[in-house]
Amino acid sequence: MSLKKPDHLEMYRRMQRIRVFEEAVKTLPVEGHLSIGQEGAIVGACMALRDDDYITGTHRSHGHPIGKGATLAPLMAELLGKVTGICRGRGGSMHLADFSVGVVGESAIVGGGIPLATGAGFSAQVRGTDQVSLCFFGDGASNQGTFGESMNLAAVWNLPVIFFCENNGYAISTSIAKSHGQPDIAKRADGYGIPGVIVDGQDALAVYQATNEAVIRARNGDGPTLIEAKTYRFEEHCDNLNILIPYRSQEEIDHHVKNRDPLLIYQTALLAMQEVSQKDLEAIKLEVEIEVREAVSFAQESAFPDPADIYQNMYSTPIHYPA
Amino acid sequence: MLDTIKEPPIAEEFTSSKLSYMDAIVLAQKEEMLRDERVVLIGEDISIYGGTDLVKSFDENRVRNMPISENSFTGMAIGAAMTGLRPIVDLTIASFTYLAADQIINQASKLRYMTGGQIQVPIVFRAGMYYKIGNAAQHSDRPYPFFMSAPGLKIIVPSTPADMKGLLKSAVRDDDPVMIFEDCNLWAKKEEVSTDPDYLIPIGCADIKRVGSDVTIISIGACLPMVLAAAETLQKQGISAEVVDPRTLVPLDKEVLIRSVAKTGCLVIVDNAHRTNSAASEIAAVIAEEAFESLRKPIQRVTTADVHIPFSPVLEKIVYPTAADVIGAVNKIQ
Numbered sequence: 001m002s003l004k005k006p007d008h009l010e011m012y013r014r015m016q017r018i019r020v021f022e023e024a025v026k027t028l029p030v031e032g033h034l035s036i037g038q039e040g041a042i043v044g045a046c047m048a049l050r051d052d053d054y055i056t057g058t059h060r061s062h063g064h065p066i067g068k069g070a071t072l073a074p075l076m077a078e079l080l081g082k083v084t085g086i087c088r089g090r091g092g093s094m095h096l097a098d099f100s101v102g103v104v105g106e107s108a109i110v111g112g113g114i115p116l117a118t119g120a121g122f123s124a125q126v127r128g129t130d131q132v133s134l135c136f137f138g139d140g141a142s143n144q145g146t147f148g149e150s151m152n153l154a155a156v157w158n159l160p161v162i163f164f165c166e167n168n169g170y171a172i173s174t175s176i177a178k179s180h181g182q183p184d185i186a187k188r189a190d191g192y193g194i195p196g197v198i199v200d201g202q203d204a205l206a207v208y209q210a211t212n213e214a215v216i217r218a219r220n221g222d223g224p225t226l227i228e229a230k231t232y233r234f235e236e237h238c239d240n241l242n243i244l245i246p247y248r249s250q251e252e253i254d255h256h257v258k259n260r261d262p263l264l265i266y267q268t269a270l271l272a273m274q275e276v277s278q279k280d281l282e283a284i285k286l287e288v289e290i291e292v293r294e295a296v297s298f299a300q301e302s303a304f305p306d307p308a309d310i311y312q313n314m315y316s317t318p319i320h321y322p323a
Numbered sequence: 324m325l326d327t328i329k330e331p332p333i334a335e336e337f338t339s340s341k342l343s344y345m346d347a348i349v350l351a352q353k354e355e356m357l358r359d360e361r362v363v364l365i366g367e368d369i370s371i372y373g374g375t376d377l378v379k380s381f382d383e384n385r386v387r388n389m390p391i392s393e394n395s396f397t398g399m400a401i402g403a404a405m406t407g408l409r410p411i412v413d414l415t416i417a418s419f420t421y422l423a424a425d426q427i428i429n430q431a432s433k434l435r436y437m438t439g440g441q442i443q444v445p446i447v448f449r450a451g452m453y454y455k456i457g458n459a460a461q462h463s464d465r466p467y468p469f470f471m472s473a474p475g476l477k478i479i480v481p482s483t484p485a486d487m488k489g490l491l492k493s494a495v496r497d498d499d500p501v502m503i504f505e506d507c508n509l510w511a512k513k514e515e516v517s518t519d520p521d522y523l524i525p526i527g528c529a530d531i532k533r534v535g536s537d538v539t540i541i542s543i544g545a546c547l548p549m550v551l552a553a554a555e556t557l558q559k560q561g562i563s564a565e566v567v568d569p570r571t572l573v574p575l576d577k578e579v580l581i582r583s584v585a586k587t588g589c590l591v592i593v594d595n596a597h598r599t600n601s602a603a604s605e606i607a608a609v610i611a612e613e614a615f616e617s618l619r620k621p622i623q624r625v626t627t628a629d630v631h632i633p634f635s636p637v638l639e640k641i642v643y644p645t646a647a648d649v650i651g652a653v654n655k656i657q
Contacts, residue, residue, distance in 0.1 A: 088439030099441040109429045115395040119402020126384055127407055149395030214637050266638035316498035
């Protein structure tokens with residue numbers, strides 16, 4: 001599928017939503033693992049999916065549901081621990097899973113979501129639907145056993161799964177150079193007999209194209225693909241986290257912020273293709289500003305959960321529970 | 324899409340047939356797979372460990388043999404449970420549940436709660452406890468107490484073929500993750516089991532296996548045949564023992580346990596798990612907190628010692644609770 005003007009506007013809108021949402025989070029008294037800098041990888045991948053396709057994500061969980069089309073207000077309310085939050089205040093910043101848009105979990109156990117996404121693909125195969133499942137994970141998770149095990153399971157059973165690595169170069173403070181035997185995670189696909197693709201994660205269009213090919217493969221019953229999107233996180237691993245060791249230089253960060261901003265790269269490409277006008281983009285920016293402001297107000301004005309409800313959703317059928 | 328939930332046969336008179344504990348495991352799964360196309364079976368070497376009939380009865384779409392990746396195929400089944408299937412995961416040997424524990428505890432047990440009830444995780448984890456057969460410590464665990472400490476799981480330890488059929492079927496139909504600990508020492512035990520494909524035993528209900536008046540013996544899982552034999556010996560001594568099987572460890576049927584202790588005033592708990600933090604320990608704590616005034620004597624635990632299971636048969640046979648241990652514990656408080 002090639003992108004038409006409304007698709008481009010939607011892609012830009014979702015990228016802008018993540019950016020402005022995260023900028024707003026920085027002003028709030030909450031801890032968050034921000035997705036700023038990784039919007040192109042996230043949204044480029046999500047735009048290749050249908051609404052009924054599945055994704056799983058990571059502790060850096062704000063971007064994925066937004067990329068998949070979630071409404072912002074319940075996500076913001078979750079960050080503040082409010083009862084109107086998408087997880088009723090039980091999940092928080094690392095777990096913004098919105099099942100209504102197909103997010104089957106955001107796992108703060110690194111690598112924990114990879115088998116779940118594989119299972120969503122397995123489920124689609126058993127049920128005989130043509131849904132696919134896309135698993136977001138980071139460079140750090142690629143060193144967990146679940147990564148290799150799940151790729152093997154998907155390969156053995158030809159499951160409709162896209163393993164999508166947001167390689168932002170660092171697992172907290174540990175660089176790829178210090179944690180990977182060779183720097184290209186996509187090459188590991190060879191060992192499991194599936195295609196491995198490297199794409200520039202700052203180029204949303206390139207990410208979309210690579211993911212779209214993998215989605216077509218998966219939907220046609222041709223099995224899984226590993227995509228490695230080389231991206232970069234502009235912010236610290238987690239805001240409020242003060243890492244004293246200089247694991248990356250200010251020059252490196254400045255270079256990416258100035259030259260490798262996925263929003264600027266996409267905006268420039270769109271205007272060059274003459275697909276959309278500057279006016280279209282400005283209108284979206286304004287709409288998103290309002291949307292985020294309303295989400296913050298909604299979150300701030302919402303109530304906290306009632307302590308009497310602390311056992312809610314422990315079990316579907318409580319028997320003699322709680323004690 | 325799948326056709327789900329087939330109507331059971333109507334107006335048929337169900338009788339019973341003599342089934343072994345192993346037959347009951349296979350039949351319960353087969354009946355549930357025939358009833359509901361969302362039920363799938365996942366595990367290693369399924370056809371070897373009692374699943375031959377299932378492999379023959381269902382195609383590869385429903386019965387999948389897995390590579391040795393316990394944590395990830397368990398997680399795969401959890402992902403499938405969240406997206407429309409009702410998987411049964413056969414973890415083969417209970418010691419392997421440790422390998423799958425990350426996905427069972429961090430994902431299956433927590434996701435319903437952590438997502439504010441957006442999803443449910445209808446999944447069954449089967450774990451076979453193969454001990455007393457010279458397998459040494461890495462194949463002989465009875466690890467249900469570990470999982471009792473993870474809220475969000477339901478934990479079942481059936482001790483008879485009928486309980487196995489009824490409880491395993493209830494587990495498959497339950498909307499929460501259920502761990503069922505099977506005991507290989509019971510495989511050959513036979514009894515009459517209902518042929519009703521809707522024969523269900525509710526999760527969370529204890530069963531009084533023997534009525535008595537002088538002492539309550541709470542027997543967990545496969546301790547039951549030994550405990551019933553001990554109760555007969557005690558009867559000859561003039562001590563009437565009531566034997567209660569909790570059947571479900573989470574949620575625990577406190578009412579039935581407390582009522583029995585209120586009647587007898589004495590309690591012995593028999594558990595094949597290691598002593599420290601055993602299921603017996605938890606039950607002892609519950610009775611001490613909630614029924615202390617009923618007790619005439621201190622609660623006694625009869626458990627496996629806190630030692631690894633040794634290979635040599637001479638050593639292995641002395642680590643588990645015996646009828647003599649149970650009789651000794653009862654006599655101590657009579």
